[in-house]
Each structure stands twice: as structure tokens, then as C-alpha cells.
Amino acid sequence: MGLPLNLAVKIGTHLVKQKIKRVDKFAMIVEVEPLFACNLKCGGCGKIQQPHDVLRKRMSVEQAVAAVEECGAPMVSLAGGEPLMHKQIDLIVEELLKRKKFVIICTNAVLLPKHLHKFKPNKNFAWMVHIDGLREKHDQAVAKDGVFDEAVAAIRMAKAAGFQVYTNSTFFNTDSPETIVDVLDFLNDDLKVDRIQISPGYAYEKAPVQNRFLGVEQTRALFKSAFSGGNRKKWRLNHSALFLDFLEGKRDFECTPWAIPSYSLLGWQQPCYLMGDGYVQSYKELLTDTEWENYGRGKDPRCDNCMAHCGYEPTAVLATMGSLKESLRAVVSG
Template structure:
């Protein structure tokens, strides 16, 4: 199962518009980080390694909205840090929804119950709760006991209040195929989340723990076994089918590093949020001053083990649209 139909329509219309306009590089989704501060210290994330002065900063609502408008992406992921530590994050969400953007707010969910009343259910808004394993594994990943139970309770509260709730689960080299199955079965069948996103752990440069990340061969073996026996079809996964094929080694793509750009307090990150090659002040500067052809597996050693959603889901989406175009052309030819 891929994206909801209204998002498929939104994304399809946007892609057609870019094609008609002749735009070569455009964002499918933009990630906005309105702060770097977080209430947890996860071993696989390095956001809180930033200087103390930067961790105290909060992006103004107008600046966050302007960045989204500047790049024109139809979908927005508000990340961090922990976005719910931003006192005006609900205003950012409301302003983007008012502009007909689809918004996901990424959170560890610890603060969700306290702030849930500030948000309103909307078809163009979803919570994205990070669940990196079942109870013991998740609590170890976030370096704090009890967070898994808090997150699951927050999900249930949000669902009861009428919100869409997605989850994002990152899997590392200590995870087995059965671990993946257990997590997705639990979230899909018992918790009843609306959509699930999965990510192979990639060696984010600032992460304190550099020994947990997956290589390409490990990633393919992990997901090929986890997706077996028809399980992939029953899970409500928030991915295109071709990206899932890519994860298990049935397809291969080149990275599309410009497909999901990242904007933070430091500017537009070059070339993507996993690599830190400097920042551009404007989106156009990001496009014009980044040597895009130099990134991806086989081009930059830092990219060799990356199969991350931010680079390869856009590639899969482009391939999907290309397949649809060929199918329609074939149907017209036989009519």
C-alpha cells in the first residue's frame, strides 16, 4: 500500500506541472528543521551535537513558511531535533496547511499529549512518530527507559482524537528480519497506525554511535527476508512499490539528492541532510552551487552504503511516473 489517493493526486498534478514547465530539478518533499534541540539523546542521531548557542535557537514561523514557499514542494516534513519543543510549531503547521501543503510532524511523541490540543485533525496533516523497535530495543535506541510506552500511548490518544498517525522506524545492523516483522506487525495490526515508513540506518556523520549502520548488502538481505511470504502487501507502508523493490534488491536506482532538500537554522543543507557539505542561503543558490552529479553510490565514498528514503524514494517516484506514462501510451496505441 502506497500513499493515500488524495496525496497521489496532489503529487501527480505537481509532477505534471514540473514537466510542462520544463523544470529539471524540483523537490517532491522538503524537510524543515525549525530547531536542533531535542529532549532525547539517541545514539544514531547527531543533532544535539551542535553548539549550545545553536541549540537554543528557534526558527521564526515566517522563515519556515517562506522556505517552503521558496522551493515550492507540495509536501513538508517538520523535523528536528524535537519539533514539539518549538513554542510555535503548531502555527507553522497551520500556515502550511492553509497553503494546501501536506504536512507531517516528526516527533518522538514524549511531548505529544501535552501539545495535542494545539493541533486540529486535517486530511493534510499527520503525526510521524519514531518507533525504532519494540519496547526494549526502542528504549535502548533512544537511550531512555519508558519512551516506547509513552510513544504508543501518545499514538493511541492522537488516533482517538481523530488525527492521522504515521510511524517511522529505522533499522540497524543488529536488527534481524524477524525484528522488522515484529515491529511492523505490531504497529500495523495492534496499534493500527495509518502509515508506516521504514529506513535503513545510514551513517549520519554526527551520530555518536557509528557502529550500528547497515551496508547495501545487509540492507537488501534484511528487507528481502522481512518482506517475504506476502507480508509486504498487508502492511500499510508509506512508500512507493518501486522503493520497496529497491530496498530488497529487486530494483536499483541512482540517487536523486535534490528530491528531498533540507532547510534548517543554518540554511539549505548541501547536498542532503545526511551529508554536511555546507549551506546555501537560498533554495536557488542550493540548486546552482551544488555539484549534484557527484553524489550517490559509486560517486562519493560517503554515499556507498546509503539506501535512504531521502535520496532513493524520489528516484522511485520518478520511475513510477515514467512507468505510468509508458502504460498509458501503450493503451492509447492499442485503442
């Protein structure tokens, strides 16, 4: 299963418009980080390592909306840090929905029950809850006991209230095909979340724990085994078929780092969410001043083992749009 129909139409229309205009580089999704502060200290994330004065800052509603309008992406991922620690996150969502954007809040869900009443179900809004394994593994990943149970309870609450709930699971070299199958079965069959997003652990340079990241061959072997036996078809995966092919080594792609730009309190991050080589203050500067040709596997050693969805899902989507065969495949599977 791929994207929900209304989101697929939004992104597909956006891609067609860019092709007609002959635009080379454009945003498919924009990630906006309205704060860096978080209520957890996950080993695979380094956001809270920002200086204390930066951790205290919050992006204004106007600034967040302006960034989204500047880049023109049809889909917005509100991340962080923990976005539910932002006192006006509901107003940011409200303003973006008025502008017909598809909005996702990426959250660890600990604060979700406290703030759920501020939001309303909408076909263009979804929660994205991070679930990085079943109870023991997830709590180990977030360095706090009890978080898995809180996240599961929050998902059930949001689903009961009529919201779309997606999950995002990152897998590391501590995972096996069996642990991947176990968590995806649980999310798909027990929790019955609407969409499941997955990604191999990426070498995020600010992460406090650096020995858990997967290499390319490890990633391919891990997902090839996990996807066997028809598993791939039964899970409600929030990915294109070609990206899933890429994960298990059936296809290879180059990274498209400009397709999911990241905007935070520091500005537009160069070149991508995973690598902070600098910040610029406008989206135009990001496109024109970033030396995109210097990044990617075989060009920058930091990219060599990355197979993250933020770089390769856009490539897979563009490849799907450019092939009648793959477009038909996407329609049939989705």
C-alpha cells in the same frame, strides 16, 4: 499500500507541472528543521551536538513558511530536534495548511499528549512518530527507558482524537528479519497506524554511534527476508512499490538528493539531509551551487552504503511516473 490518495494527487500534479515546465531539479518534499534541540539523545542522530547557542535558537514562523514557499514542494516534513519543543510549531502548521501543503510533524511523541490540544485533525496533516523497534530495542535506540510506552500511549491518544498517525522506523545491523516483522506487525495490526515508513540505517556522519549502519548487501538480504511470505502486501507501508523493490534488491536506482531538500537554522543543507558539506541561504543557490554530479554511489564513498528513503524514494516515484506499467501497478496496489 502507497501514499494516501489526496497526497498522491498533490505530488502527482506537482510532478506533471514540473515536466510540462521542463524543470530538471525540483523539490517533492521539503524537510524543515525549525530547531535542533531535543529532549532525547538518540545514538543514531547528532542534532544535539550543535553548539549551545544554536541549540537555543528557534526558527520564526515567517522564516519556515518562506522556505516552503521558496522551494514550492507540495509536502512538508517538520523535523528537528524535537519540533514539539518549538513554542510556535502549531502556528507553522496552521500557516502551511492555509497554503494547501501536506504537513507532517516528525516527533518522538514524548511531548505529544501535552501539546495535542493545539492541533486539529485535517486530511492534510499527520503525526509521524519514530518507533525503532519494540519496547527494549526502541528504548535502547533512544537511550532512555519508558519512551516506547509513552510513544505508544501518545499514538493511541492521537488516533482516538481523530488524527492521522504515521510511524517512521529505521533499522540497523542490530536488527534481524524477525525484529522487523515483529515491529511492523505491531504497528500495523495492534496500533493500526495509518501509514508505516521504513528505512535502512543510513551512515549519518554526525551520529555519535557509527557501528550500527547497514551495508547495501546487508540491507537487501534483511528486507528480502522480512518481506517474504506476503508481509509486504499486508503492511500499510508509506512507500512506492519500486522503492520496496529497491530495498530487497529487485531493482537498483541512483540517488536523487535534490528531491527532498533540507532547510534548517543554518540554511539549505548541501547536498542532502545526511551529508553536511555546506549551507547556502537560498533554494536557488542550493540547486545551482551544489555539484550534484559528485554525489551518489560510486562517486562519493560516503554514499556507497546509503539506501535511505530520502534519496531513493524520489527516484522510485519518478520511475513509477515514467512507466505506464509501474503507474498501473501503483494504482492497483494503492
